[in-house]
Structure formats: structure tokens, C-alpha cells
Amino acid sequence: MSAVVHPRVPPRRGAARATTWWGKAWTRAVEESAYAERDLLLGRTLSRSGRIGGITTDEGTFFAAVEDDHGLWTVSGTVPVLDDPSRTAFVETVAAEAGRVAALLAGELPHDLVEHAEEAGVELLPYGGELGAACTCDAWVDPCAHALAVLYQLTWVVEADPFVLLQLRGLPRDDLLARLHERADETPAAGEVEPGDDLETGLDAALRAARVLALVDEPDKPVDHLF
Numbered sequence: 375m376s377a378v379v380h381p382r383v384p385p386r387r388g389a390a391r392a393t394t395w396w397g398k399a400w401t402r403a404v405e406e407s408a409y410a411e412r413d414l415l416l417g418r419t420l421s422r423s424g425r426i427g428g429i430t431t432d433e434g435t436f437f438a439a440v441e442d443d444h445g446l447w448t449v450s451g452t453v454p455v456l457d458d459p460s461r462t463a464f465v466e467t468v469a470a471e472a473g474r475v476a477a478l479l480a481g482e483l484p485h486d487l488v489e490h491a492e493e494a495g496v497e498l499l500p501y502g503g504e505l506g507a508a509c510t511c512d513a514w515v516d517p518c519a520h521a522l523a524v525l526y527q528l529t530w531v532v533e534a535d536p537f538v539l540l541q542l543r544g545l546p547r548d549d550l551l552a553r554l555h556e557r558a559d560e561t562p563a564a565g566e567v568e569p570g571d572d573l574e575t576g577l578d579a580a581l582r583a584a585r586v587l588a589l590v591d592e593p594d595k596p597v598d599h600l601f
Contacts, residue, residue, distance in 0.1 A: 406502025
């Protein structure tokens with residue numbers, strides 16, 4: 375597993391609501407998990423305050439430091455990871471259309487990908503009862519306002535990069551791409567259908583795009599290591 379620390383979110387004005395369909399689905403789960411509307415109001419206000427440290431995400435977990443007028447608190451949380459059959463089914467669903475890999479790398483989560491995954495028994499987007507959270511504050515409810523603030527900020531992180539959602543579900547980006555690459559390279563047994571050229575071409579294009587993005591992120595590194 376490889377944890378990722380996301381940049382700290384600066385103060386925001388206004389509602390700062392979710393703008394993508396998957397961001398709205400995540401927000402709905404956050405609001406389902408809350409005990410009271412007052413906690414949600416405090417959580418939304420705190421999420422826009424700039425007083426939350428960079429959120430760290432890993433497979434099935436997240437945590438962040440949160441400051442308010444009463445002190446500095448540590449929020450930790452959990453999201454159920456997909457089991458092995460579900461991860462395999464999701465990889466097959468992504469591979470069913472080559473354009474889905476490129477869409478994910480471009481920061482999009484295709485609606486039909488999630489729908490087809492659900493048809494295969496894979497629930498990618500969590501519901502409220504699946505979002506676990508704890509905080510070092512003395513609030514008697516979980517999630518408290520601090521945890522809700524972190525969960526609200528995770529909305530923006532997941533909107534910017536759907537691979538964060540996959541990571542939280544136990545299928546990080548490198549693992550997904552590696553599984554897709556292995557699948558494209560498999561030699562079919564007798565009677566099986568040859569893997570489509572479209573998948574191999576799409577995956578190759580997607581991997582090249584990922585390498586270009588890596589070059590943009592680390593411009594001082596030699597170009598040769600990307601190809």
C-alpha cells in the first residue's frame with residue numbers, strides 16, 4: 375500500500391458544492407452519515423476555513439489534522455475496500471471499453487462505468503453507513519463536525535481525481551493499470567476470444583498519457599525514464 379498526502383485546501387468562499395455527478399454522490403453519502411443538521415452546517419463551514427491539513431488517503435483509510443477555536447484534532451476514517459472478486463470484476467468492467475481508462479486518467483468517472491460495475495455486483499460509490507470516522511475531540515457522536523469537514527473536503531479530492539476513490543476502495547491507480555496491462559497481454563486459451571486490439575491500443579495510449587503527466591509533475595527528471 376502507498377499512502378498519498380493531498381495538498382492542503384486553502385480557504386474557500388461560498389457553498390463550494392460538488393460539481394460532478396460522483397462528487398454529488400459522495401456528498402450525499404457524507405450527509406447520510408451525519409447525526410444532525412447542525413453537525414453538517416459546522417462541518418461545511420470548517421471544510422471551507424483553510425484550517426484542515428493535507429488529507430492522507432490509503433487503501434480503505436484516510437486521516438487529517440483539523441484545527442478549530444478549541445484546539446487541534448486528528449480525524450481518521452475508513453471506507454470498506456472491495457474484495458478480490460469485486461476488484462477483478464471492476465477491472466473487467468473498465469477493460470470492456472478502452473475509452474474508460476483514458477477517461478479515468480483525464481479525471482473523469484464515466485457514469486456508465488459505475489452503472490455497469492453495479493450490474494456486475496460492484497458498488498463503487500459508498501453510502502452513508504459505510505463511511506467510518508473517529509476524532510480525538512470530545513464530541514459524543516461519530517462523525518463529529520471535524521470528521522464531516524474532512525469528508526466534505528474529500529469530495530473535492532475525489533472530484534479532481536477519481537483514482538482517489540478507487541484507492542479508498544482498495545484498487546489504487548498503479549494496481550488498476552497493472553491489472554489492465556496484464557489482461558491485455560494474456561494469451562487466450564483455446565476457444566477463448568482474442569483480447570481486442572482496441573483495449574491494447576487504448577491502454578497503451580492511457581499509459582503514455584500517464585507518463586506525460588508524470589513528466590509535467592517532475593520536469594527535472596530525464597525523459598527516458600518515462601518510455
